[in-house]
Amino acid sequence: MKRFLTLIVACVAAISMWAIQVQNTAGSLSSLVDDTSITQLTITGTLDARDFKFIADRLNNLELLNISNAQIVDYSNSKAPLFLSATSYEAKSIPTTALMGKKLRSVTLPKDLKKIDIAAFAGCEQLENITLPASLEVIEPYAFSSCNKLRSITIPAGLKEMGEGAFSRCKSLKTASIAPSSPLSVAKDAFQDCSALSSVSLGANVDKIGPGAFAGCTALHSVSIASGNNLTAIAEAAFAASGVEEIDLTHCNNLRTIGMWAFANTPLKNVDLPASLESLGDGAFYYNLDLTQINLPEGITSLSNYLLAGDNAIDMEQPVKDGVTIIGDYAFYNWDQIRDFTFPESIEYVGTKAMAGQTSLEIVTAHPTTVPELGDSVWAGVDQPSIPLKTDPTVAADYKAAEQWKEFTIQTTPPTSIDENIAQSDLQVKAFFTGTVLNVTATAAIAKVSIFDVNGVLLATTAPASEQAQLNTANFSGKFYIVNVILANGNQRNFKLLRK
Helix, strand or coil: CCHHHHHHHHHHHHHHEEEEEEEEEECCCHHHCCCCCCEEEEEEEEECCCCCHHHHHHHHCCCEEEEEEEEEEEEEECCCCCCCCCEEEEEEECCCCCCCCCCCCEEECCCCCCCCCCCCCCCCCCCCHHHCCCCCCCCCCCCCCCCCCEEEECCCCCCCCCCCCCCCCCCCCCCEEECCCCEEEECCCCCCCCCCCEEEEEECEEEEEEECCCCCCCCEEEEECCCCCCCCCCCCCCCCCCCCCECCCCCCCCCCEEEECCCCCCCCCHHHHHHHEEEEHHHHHCCCCCCCECCCCCCCCCCCCCCCCCCCCCCCCCCCCCCCCCEEECCCCCCCCEEEEEHHHHHHEEECCCCCCCCCCCCEEEEECCCCCCCCCCCCEEECHHHHHEECCCCCHHHHHHCCCCCCCEEECCCCCCCCCCCCCCCEEEEEEECCCEEEEEEEEEEEEECCCCCCCCEEECCCCCEEEEEEECCCCCCCEEEEEEEECCEEHHHHECCC
């Protein structure tokens, strides 16, 4: 008897594994499928939202669904919503949440399918195989989110719209190919947290990589972008916390914008940016601890907040190029390996804590002839008095008088030319010591007198706005001094004087 019962159970199990095929008329599937324990189903003919509702509610063991030769027709019933609150369903479309959470392993879609609606396959954790037909035009938000056994996806060339989170959190997804025939944006969070994704190929018509599109894709070490591409923007956090180690954007000649935190917390080693780039968002390369080289194009005149914060492995002679006017808050925060930092002449503003934590700093060079404005605590944690600030002797006094700048030891390059006469021969300037008092006289108004030691360290300055000036040097050690005199008309003269 026990053997007989075992045989019956085995036969039932075998029957339930048979592929059932039905010729359906839209809305009739429930009357054609008697055994709701089936695992395989092929549908031909027509079907609509009512048939998907039957599959969703009753066919809980379904693993294989083939509707490649079926036609999805429209359906509406204002009095009886089927999925969420929707009462109207389009033709050639998989309805919203229609197969969400099913045990499906393989799905073959209709050849004329146009749209996969919101979360249609979301949470199908056993789904391994699905081919998106060439006819497909729209993938709505979260359509395949958390399909955890899906290993590969190829986006059809004809796709026109990709929804937010379309393939997010697909834990086994390894490859993704997106090569549209017309402009297409990789949607916001499209592949977010696809932790196994290791290969991404973007075709020439991908015009934007959306916010968080590949964020958290920790296995994604490189990204292939087709030559001659139309990529214009990489949005905020697009690759944040991903595994991207290298990305060559030099051939992205239409790229204008890289958004906030786009590559933050990634193992990037080298970044090549195109000349077309116009803006970099806050923290675009924030805490990329392995980054050793980055080129900032000439079009970038403002370094955003947190732009390169924590990127202390960067080895560049001059991180800031001439032409940059603003260094944002925390832009070079915690660069604790840098020893020499140069501010080009174009700098007008340095933001709050932009240089904080630069504990290995040994020398600062400032080329601006107008002292740049500063945010709060620009060099927090830096031993400024032990660090020389090199600048032009004509503006050294201005740096010595400016808050935060004056904390450095102001130092200039000693003049290589000691003039006997100023440009206009009828204007004479004399400088001489009487004991420890430096005396300067001129036949024109004196705008500023500065005195330096022979190493270029600024010792004192005065701005008499008259034809005479005096400075007491009793507290200065040494015998030889460099004196810079600037007249109100802009003429200047340098002296090397011996104090006896």
